[in-house]
Amino acid sequence: MSPKPRVAVVGGGVAGLSAAYALREHAEITLYEREPHVGGHAHTVEVEDQGRTLGIDTAFVVFNRPAYPNLSAFFDELGVEDERLLSGFHFFDRDTGVLFGSDEMELPAEEVAARYPEEFRTVFHEVRRFHEEGRRDFLRKRTDIPLGEYLDRGGYSEAFRYGYFILLCSAVWSVPAELIWEIPASTVLAFFMAHDEGGLGGRRVDWRTVRGGSVSYVRRAVAAIDPKLRLSEPVTAVHEAADGVTVTTPSGSERFDHAIVATHADQTRALLTNPTPRQRELLAPLRYHASQVVLHTDASVMSAERSRWEAWNYGKVTVDGQVRTYVAYYMNKLHNFDSRTDYFVTLDYPLPLREECVIRSFRYEHPVIDMAMRGAQRTIYEVNEGTRVKLCGSYFHSKQQFWDQIGSHEAAFSSGREAAAQLLRELGHSGA
Structure with missing residues (x-):
């Protein structure tokens, strides 16, 4: 039995968690996050109030099932209460x-x-x-x-x-x-x-809203993924070669078989040392x-x-x-x-x-959702075809809801799942 591929996921927001969750049974995952916690915009502040703890969300707060179908199904799978x-x-x-x-x-x-x-x-x-x-x-x-x-x-x-x-x-x-x-x-x-x-x-x-704050789903997702967590470790460079990907942080470099970069488009643009022409064209105008x-x-x-x-x-x-x-x-x-x-x-x-x-x-x-970002949606998912470095984030749209579902938690989650599915197809996993 061949060993599982080693995959670096750069960015612990919802897109990165989604990708890592989809890969959890098929890869050895290392999750890099520059902050001391994962979750990105799923960021809950827990305050003491009258002898109890209240979880108060500060970025991602609300969802609904018709407009957030993939995220809602994810919450159901994790047993998250709302x-x-x-x-x-x-x-x-x-x-x-x-x-x-x-x-x-x-x-x-x-x-x-x-x-x-x-x-x-x-x-x-x-x-x-x-x-x-x-x-x-x-x-x-x-x-x-x-x-x-x-x-x-x-x-x-x-x-x-x-x-x-x-x-x-x-x-x-x-x-x-x-x-x-x-x-x-x-x-x-x-x-x-x-x-x-x-x-x-x-x-x-x-x-x-997520009962107890969105940190409730983040904690369950991380427990299910069980990755090697690299918190407070900002990635400074991602370099793709024919036989692997090198991820560099202030503490050194590490080699992986594949990487999924789940950061904002401008951060991704700065991280990729040798982007493909498609990656460069996609990322250049996004603000x-x-x-x-x-x-x-x-x-x-x-x-x-x-x-x-x-x-x-x-x-x-x-x-x-x-x-x-x-x-x-x-x-x-x-x-x-x-x-x-x-x-x-x-x-x-x-x-x-x-x-x-x-x-x-x-x-x-x-x-910033402008005409350039919407125009990029026509071919955006092609950027992940045949590369060792896959991209995802809320600057992608949700395929289930066409090009105008951009910038949301649903869009980010869906893009992470799609990036993982593309990698699994290229690794020969049926049904991905």
Whole structure:
């Protein structure tokens, strides 16, 4: 019986864990991770609260079964428990006092016309128009253009763009306002068509969170894989040769039969010492943006009307003469726990937080989903054909959901599984 091939998996986020899990019975796996823990954006902070431990997620928080089929099946296989999330969304303008949420968006049009100010009436009607026209345009293949251009063509108002739409998109793709307009309109529309008009916070979506935080699934996955773990060991180079792959870290170099690089595209670009022409062409135009995420207890990030707080809260405020938007996740509702302490996770909050309220701060990087990234999806999986170094990450799409499922936990998980399947096919394993 021939020995199992030695495979290095570089990156311990969901893509790397997915690949390693698929290979666990067929290879001897060494998992490299630059952080002192695995999980990547599945990053849970465990806090002591009233004599118990609460697991609070800070990046990947929610999923639903229709839009995350592969990830959901993985959770089922691991025996991971989830919690149903019953909430909605809440918008508030801290300058004007205007606020609205899921309840208002579901009102009859005649009631909105009779009871609400002009700014909200404009948003209400343009939201409906966007989803009606957008669905038709998507099906007629008229949306393969940047979102900003699509909204310009449609004559959408500033109130709709900055008082509603940009807030939803910032939460979904974790990029700032100036980059939202570069997202392909087709990608944005595909997200809403797969969920509902509320997106994150939509009430017709069966959103769920991992019970105990996403660290629960990470721990079970690592136990099932049982790899050689190299934590706090950043990889500095990956070199492919005809007979193997050399992985280099600050502590030295090690030889493997194959490697799966499950890092962000820009990091992968820096790691590969001799990329293939396909790898070079794929990785060259892909960009990332870093967001500042803070877990804290400072309720000043929320609207004054506590009764309106939802799991997803979208704020707008003028800072130094510039309109700034941010997302505030109310973690008590997201994770469905009761506590005398209110916990929040804010994304790119533009004002100072009270220092004594800050629990942890993070810098998370997300792909900038633009026309170049979407265009790359046409042939992206060909990059792994016939190479000893396979690539994966959230810059790949989920094959089950076409090119517009990019940037999500599902996309990353699916790409890791596909990278492992390609390697297993090339190693002669049937059924891979």
